[in-house]
Amino acid sequence: GDSVTQMEGPVTLSEEAFLTINCTYTATGYPSLFWYVQYPGEGLQLLLKATKADDKGSNKGFEATYRKETTSFHLEKGSVQVSDSAVYFCALPPNAGGTSYGKLTFGQGTILTVHP
Amino acid sequence: DVKVTQSSRYLVKRTGEKVFLECVQDMDHENMFWYRQDPGLGLRLIYFSYDVKMKEKGDIPEGYSVSREKKERFSLILESASTNQTSMYLCASSLDYISYEQYFGPGTRLTVT
Numbered sequence: 471g472d473s474v475t476q477m478e479g480p481v482t483l484s485e486e487a488f489l490t491i492n493c494t495y496t497a498t499g500y501p502s503l504f505w506y507v508q509y510p511g512e513g514l515q516l517l518l519k520a521t522k523a524d525d526k527g528s529n530k531g532f533e534a535t536y537r538k539e540t541t542s543f544h545l546e547k548g549s550v551q552v553s554d555s556a557v558y559f560c561a562l563p564p565n566a567g568g569t570s571y572g573k574l575t576f577g578q579g580t581i582l583t584v585h586p
Numbered sequence: 587d588v589k590v591t592q593s594s595r596y597l598v599k600r601t602g603e604k605v606f607l608e609c610v611q612d613m614d615h616e617n618m619f620w621y622r623q624d625p626g627l628g629l630r631l632i633y634f635s636y637d638v639k640m641k642e643k644g645d646i647p648e649g650y651s652v653s654r655e656k657k658e659r660f661s662l663i664l665e666s667a668s669t670n671q672t673s674m675y676l677c678a679s680s681l682d683y684i685s686y687e688q689y690f691g692p693g694t695r696l697t698v699t
Contacts, residue, residue: 502686513590513676513690514629559628563686571636571683572617573644578628 471564472497476577483550483584491545491580493534493560503527503536503543504561504574514559517545550584557581589613590691592677598697605664607694609677615689616682618660620644620652623674623693635660636683667698 477492495503502521506514518527523538532547545558560577593608611618617636621629621644631644633652641652649671653661660679664671674695678688 504686506688511692513678513692514688515690516687519686571634571642572680572685572688573619573631573634574686574688576629578626 471575472501472562473564473575474560474562474577476558476560476580478578478580480581480583483582485552485584485586486549487584489545489547489550489554489582491558491560491582493543493545493577495541495543495560495562497541497562498565500538501562503534505532505534505543505545506559506561506576508557508559508579510556517558550582552584552586555582555584590677590679590689592675592691592694594694595692596695596697598699599664599667600699601668603664603667603698605667605696605698607662607664607675607677607696609660609662609691610658611660611679611689612658613679613681613689614657615679616657617680617685618654619678619680619688620650620660620662621676621678622646623676629676632662667696669698672696672698 474495504519505517507517508514518529520527520536526535557579561574564575590611619634620632635641635654651663677691680688
């Protein structure tokens with residue numbers, strides 16, 4: 471089935487630094503792509519999504535561009551804050567060519583810690 | 587506001603016990619999911635349900651079963667808990683079979699001793 475690979479963490483940054491978390495995918499078609507975030511002690515929540523090639527998803531200062539040529543969906547933020555400390559998951563439907571019944575396949579997660 | 591609740595935040599059980607994890611959503615969603623989350627492995631799907639009384643195995647169903655008697659409630663059952671089932675368990679729901687935005691509960695940290 472389709473899959474995602476995230477950069478290994480953890481990632482530690484100082485406040486106001488630039489953030490990139492890499493995500494590449496393997497898919498038979500052109501699936502929608504997602505970034506979810508998990509803040510400490512909470513469940514995951516959708517951060518942003520892109521539904522077709524060259525789409526850019528954005529939310530809370532984070533951005534990710536769906537790049538078909540490099541099969542990537544890297545997450546970026548220009549200036550991170552301490553409150554961005556969380557675990558970030560890249561995700562896609564497991565079967566872009568068929569019916570996934572709303573299922574998602576998640577990457578292994580990247581832990582981000584931002585220091586003041 | 588959308589809400590998914592799980593019956594316990596922390597649970598400690600003994601090997602061989604039967605364990606029930608309950609999940610309730612108040613959004614009238616068709617789909618519900620159970621995942622386990624382990625460091626370095628991300629989220630792995632145990633079971634999901636796309637309608638009342640309908641269920642399908644996910645990627646790691648062994649040692650687990652589920653029940654969905656009412657639309658809002660999805661239960662995960664560990665028939666005979668083992669130490670390798672110590673993990674964080676996350677429940678989620680989504681509107682229907684074409685909606686990929688999943689809403690998650692806060693998780694249950696289960697320890698089997």
